[in-house]
Amino acid sequence: MKHTLKAIAAAAVMAFAANGQALAQDKTKACFIYVGPIGDFGWSYQHHQGLLDVEEAMGDAVETAYLESVPEGADAERAIERFARSGCDIIFTTSFGYMDPTNKVAGRFPDVKFEHATGYKREHPNVSTYNSRFYEGRYIQGVIAAKMSEAGVAGYIASFPIPEVVMGINAFVLGAQSINPEFKVKVVWANTWFDPGKEADAAKALIDQGVDIITQHTDSTAPMQVAADRGIKAFGQASDMIEFGPETQLTSIVDDWGPYYIERVKAVHEGTWEQVDVWAGLKEGHVVMAPYKNMPDDVAALAKETEEKIRSGEFHPFTGPIKKQDGSDWLAEGEVADDATLLGMNFYVEGVDDQLPN
Amino acid sequence: MLESILITVATAATPLLIAAIGELVVERSGVLNLGVEGMMIMGAITGFAVALTTGSPWLGIFAAIIVGALVSLLFGFLTLTLVTNQVATGLALTLFGLGLSGMIGESFVGRPGIRLGTLDIPVLGDLPLVGRLIFGQDPLFYISIMLTAAVAYFLFSTRAGLMLRAVGDNHVSAHAQGIKVVRIRYLAVMFGGACAGLAGAYLSLVYTPQWVENMTAGRGWIALALVVFASWRPWRVVAGAYLFGGVTIGQLHAQAQALAIPSQLLSSLPYLATIAVLVIISRNRRLTMMNTPASLGRPFVPDR
Numbered sequence: 001m002k003h004t005l006k007a008i009a010a011a012a013v014m015a016f017a018a019n020g021q022a023l024a025q026d027k028t029k030a031c032f033i034y035v036g037p038i039g040d041f042g043w044s045y046q047h048h049q050g051l052l053d054v055e056e057a058m059g060d061a062v063e064t065a066y067l068e069s070v071p072e073g074a075d076a077e078r079a080i081e082r083f084a085r086s087g088c089d090i091i092f093t094t095s096f097g098y099m100d101p102t103n104k105v106a107g108r109f110p111d112v113k114f115e116h117a118t119g120y121k122r123e124h125p126n127v128s129t130y131n132s133r134f135y136e137g138r139y140i141q142g143v144i145a146a147k148m149s150e151a152g153v154a155g156y157i158a159s160f161p162i163p164e165v166v167m168g169i170n171a172f173v174l175g176a177q178s179i180n181p182e183f184k185v186k187v188v189w190a191n192t193w194f195d196p197g198k199e200a201d202a203a204k205a206l207i208d209q210g211v212d213i214i215t216q217h218t219d220s221t222a223p224m225q226v227a228a229d230r231g232i233k234a235f236g237q238a239s240d241m242i243e244f245g246p247e248t249q250l251t252s253i254v255d256d257w258g259p260y261y262i263e264r265v266k267a268v269h270e271g272t273w274e275q276v277d278v279w280a281g282l283k284e285g286h287v288v289m290a291p292y293k294n295m296p297d298d299v300a301a302l303a304k305e306t307e308e309k310i311r312s313g314e315f316h317p318f319t320g321p322i323k324k325q326d327g328s329d330w331l332a333e334g335e336v337a338d339d340a341t342l343l344g345m346n347f348y349v350e351g352v353d354d355q356l357p358n
Numbered sequence: 359m360l361e362s363i364l365i366t367v368a369t370a371a372t373p374l375l376i377a378a379i380g381e382l383v384v385e386r387s388g389v390l391n392l393g394v395e396g397m398m399i400m401g402a403i404t405g406f407a408v409a410l411t412t413g414s415p416w417l418g419i420f421a422a423i424i425v426g427a428l429v430s431l432l433f434g435f436l437t438l439t440l441v442t443n444q445v446a447t448g449l450a451l452t453l454f455g456l457g458l459s460g461m462i463g464e465s466f467v468g469r470p471g472i473r474l475g476t477l478d479i480p481v482l483g484d485l486p487l488v489g490r491l492i493f494g495q496d497p498l499f500y501i502s503i504m505l506t507a508a509v510a511y512f513l514f515s516t517r518a519g520l521m522l523r524a525v526g527d528n529h530v531s532a533h534a535q536g537i538k539v540v541r542i543r544y545l546a547v548m549f550g551g552a553c554a555g556l557a558g559a560y561l562s563l564v565y566t567p568q569w570v571e572n573m574t575a576g577r578g579w580i581a582l583a584l585v586v587f588a589s590w591r592p593w594r595v596v597a598g599a600y601l602f603g604g605v606t607i608g609q610l611h612a613q614a615q616a617l618a619i620p621s622q623l624l625s626s627l628p629y630l631a632t633i634a635v636l637v638i639i640s641r642n643r644r645l646t647m648m649n650t651p652a653s654l655g656r657p658f659v660p661d662r
Contacts, residue, residue, distance in 0.1 A: 196568065
């Protein structure tokens with residue numbers, strides 16, 4: 001709703017920009033579409049930080065625009081198309097649900113470059129996809145959770161049952177079970193990416209059910225605050241949420257999109273843009289772990305060691321033997337999951353205390 | 359555990375109750391203000407910003423009430439004085455509030471807020487089961503119940519309440535009787551705005567003490583629905599808000615218990631339960647008609 005106001009402002013800016021085009025012929029216009037408000041201090045906030053990084057790095061060579069709180073679905077297609085018409089050279093669509101609309105619009109605007117986050121469809125040569133290997137961070141969190149939990153049960157606030165989220169839950173469980181094979185994870189689906197009240201309620205429900213560690217795959221800081229209130233530990237999401245739980249946050253998976261955005265916008269500017277499918281993690285600096293805090297030194301050391309092993313490529317979180325939830329074999333001893341399976345993940349591994357919604 | 363679940367339910371229900379009780383008075387006077395969401399979010403940012411700047415949550419709450427009333431005054435001026443369409447103006451108010459609050463709140467993102475403390479009564483608060491539930495909640499919980507009682511008494515036991523309902527039922531006859539229709543509607547609209555502001559402050563100072571854009575996440579619309587659900591009777595709003603809150607929290611617990619029910623179905627339960635009850639209570643059409651303000655949403659120009 002708020003984007004309506006912003007859109008009016010954006011339209012005014014665009015009109016102004018059109019007048020000034022004679023002055024700045026070689027400016028590259030980079031446009032961003034966010035699923036939440038830039039003030040969510042989570043997912044969309046971090047993407048917007050990436051936009052600001054682009055502005056800072058490229059200065060006058062770039063012009064940016066963004067639309068926030070764009071619902072996934074029909075609205076998204078209109079928003080993307082409007083950007084494409086308004087002279088954007090490259091458009092970043094930053095949510096899984098923008099996948100089909102992005103490809104649809106890309107077909108109609110072959111000269112505009114499209115970059116879709118977290119998806120897997122590249123139906124036209126002008127569509128790239130990019131994602132971060134968040135599961136690497138989730139595995140580390142699982143290791144920490146198993147070390148820190150006295151109850152042996154963690155609570156997981158999840159958004160929607162899409163592969164990205166399921167993969168995260170599995171990685172967390174595998175990390176925890178590498179320390180404590182009996183470790184359990186309770187999952188609550190909020191069926192929203194962003195609703196502070198509901199996320200807080202989910203955290204309270206999980207704590208009342210006996211979990212003593214909270215982790216989340218939703219975007220607000222509310223669960224962190226509830227955990228702080230109830231005196232248990234929690235993991236942040238997307239940004240460093242330490243301010244909301246100075247004695248609560250163990251670590252947080254911080255999404256750092258800046259380097260990738262700068263690289264891609266520069267490529268458009270210099271005419272070297274090519275279709276890619278990027279899936280980068282700790283190694284490339286797309287996934288950054290917030291400082292390990294509120295845990296004993298030996299746990300922090302173990303977390304760092306695990307992080308280093310994943311970064312160096314010595315260890316992959318999805319390494320067999322791993323069984324699926326129903327007890328059937330998935331990966332044999334030493335076998336490593338391939339990216340395609342991970343990106344389409346629609347099953348739990350053994351040990352998740354939940355029925356996967358389908 | 360039960361005690362803590364019940365407290366969680368009360369926390370979820372209170373903002374809905376406060377906003378809905380305000381809107382109920384507005385609608386009883388014959389005005390439909392769809393801007394509850396916008397007024398609520400303005401209350402949320404005002405409460406948060408003032409509390410953080412001054413260090414006093416109570417000042418924040420007071421400011422949120424004032425701002426809620428002021429924003430609703432804008433709606434009142436447009437719909438009552440300029441006689442614009444109430445539905446369109448209300449929707450515009452929601453968009454306006456969401457946009458403006460995001461702009462004001464930009465510098466408050468990512469800052470932890472101040473929580474309004476809970477009552478702490480010795481002895482009584484330590485009673486088993488009901489101790490914290492009845493004696494240990496946040497002050498606004500008690501205010502929400504007292505507000506309901508006050509509105510119920512005002513509407514059905516006072517002369518002013520009778521006048522307000524008369525205006526809502528038939529503004530032409532009320533006007534002919536010498537009742538100042540527009541003035542009463544202005545006051546009702548402002549009361550509704552003040553309540554919505556208070557409900558917003560509840561979100562940013564009690565429920566989740568932080569500011570994030572869009573943090574009302576549709577609660578204003580639920581409050582609007584609750585008024586219809588309650589067939590414009592104050593105590594039924596309490597029932598509706600607690601039913602909705604109860605089912606919301608209940609389904610989260612069901613999920614945490616790993617019940618073999620799809621989570622999407624569980625998530626829709628609060629809405630399904632509300633609709634089911636609505637269908638049952640509106641079977642008696644005569645009773646429903648009797649409670650519905652007959653002039654709801656209809657414009658009134660005194661000298662026409």
